[in-house]
Amino acid sequence: GSAPPVPNMEGSSAIGSSGAAAAGEVPSAAPGAALEEPPRVGEVVVCFLSGSEVVVPVVAEHTVADVVRAVLAQKEPPPGRRLTLLDGGHEVRLTDSAAALAGRSLTGVFSGHDLGYLVFNDAGDGVALLMPGDDAFDPELAERAANVDPSSWVAPPEGHPECRNLASLDLGASAIASSNIWGTGLAGAEKLKNVLRLGSRYGDPRILGGDTSFIFKERDADQSLVVDLGQPTFLVRVGTMSYKDRWLDRLEIDTSSQEAAPSEWTSWGRAGCSHNGGPVHLDTEAPISARFVRFRCSSGHYYGAGARLGPVFAYGVADPAR
CATH class of the missing domain: 2.60.120.260 (Galactose-binding domain-like)
Known part of the structure; x- marks a missing residue:
């Protein structure tokens, strides 16, 4: 097969201070706006499991938290879920530099709790999702085996x-x-x-x-x-x-x-x-x-x-x- 052409992107979001981040998830941007927009150093592409993508332009001063805000301005998380950005298999920290990730594709996941897992139900004819707080939830098992x-x-x-x-x-x-x-x-x-x-x-x-x-x-x-x-x-x-x-x-x-x-x-x-x-x-x-x-x-x-x-x-x- 031949090399793939550049895929169509779902949208492009400029980073600003008015992103629709969930309360308490990402620190809010400082009030006010610069008179002149700093030069861009590149862009980060956030790919979702559904196949959709969001392109976020970044400048030198931006952190991953700014990228998250820009993505949430376009994609509202489902109730009770938060946006996690993964670089390979590792979660990117909100305080990391976004400029260091320019040119890369990150995976965006709207997740519930990181330690949720499936078990067979008591009747043995189906499966159930266990989360922290459920009576049958085993925290030791979850820490050890919920994620590869x-x-x-x-x-x-x-x-x-x-x-x-x-x-x-x-x-x-x-x-x-x-x-x-x-x-x-x-x-x-x-x-x-x-x-x-x-x-x-x-x-x-x-x-x-x-x-x-x-x-x-x-x-x-x-x-x-x-x-x-x-x-x-x-x-x-x-x-x-x-x-x-x-x-x-x-x-x-x-x-x-x-x-x-x-x-x-x-x-x-x-x-x-x-x-x-x-x-x-x-x-x-x-x-x-x-x-x-x-x-x-x-x-x-x-x-x-x-x-x-x-x-x-x-x-x-x-x-x-x-």
Whole structure:
């Protein structure tokens, strides 16, 4: 595929002192206005999980709090939610310099509480979202497992600040697997979805309780996971987290640009794996058009072991022509 053209932006917002920030979230701007607007040093693009974007021009004196105010002037947060800006997997502090982020794409997330997580209900026929203050909420579990540590992620590709991870439930992605050690019921389905969930801090609360990683079934001779990104994209990096337990001894990645039921695949090659686990990925020299991503793997943990896989990552941009 060819390199994507510059995507259309939803809007451009100049930073001022009258942004519609939620009370108590961002310090209000100083009263009064300068007679002459300072020169711009660049702009920050804030991308939302819905696919919309807001472009914010910045000057040397601006902080991230000013960027937040400018974004909230265009996008009002849902009731009870706040705007968090993420650079890669890390939350940007309100006091950080906005000028230092000029030219970068940040991810905007309207989140409830960072430590929310999903659990199976008592009847076992559905899931419930638990938040701090709920009777069944486990603060120790939430601190430990509600969000995937960004240091374990497949890192965003350097040199492509416009790219973000598109393998997300909130963006409409879904996954099917050749087998599932957890079965075909609700438990298996929710643990499979965890390959596309990084936690409530990043817009996708994870199912918790016991071992909630996705694992292929024992003695599956052709272990494969196919992720439908839900939209045409251009990708530059694809990969997955892996683990010491049920470690990967083989990982091959392919993509397809077909709209449905893909039968034609473009091979990205074979990724280097380690029995120590850790993130593994493959890159392309030029962006590749893709709707589907296929991970084919095996585990060297013991003979016939099902591999433990995910969360998975697909860094790129949505096809602006679609």
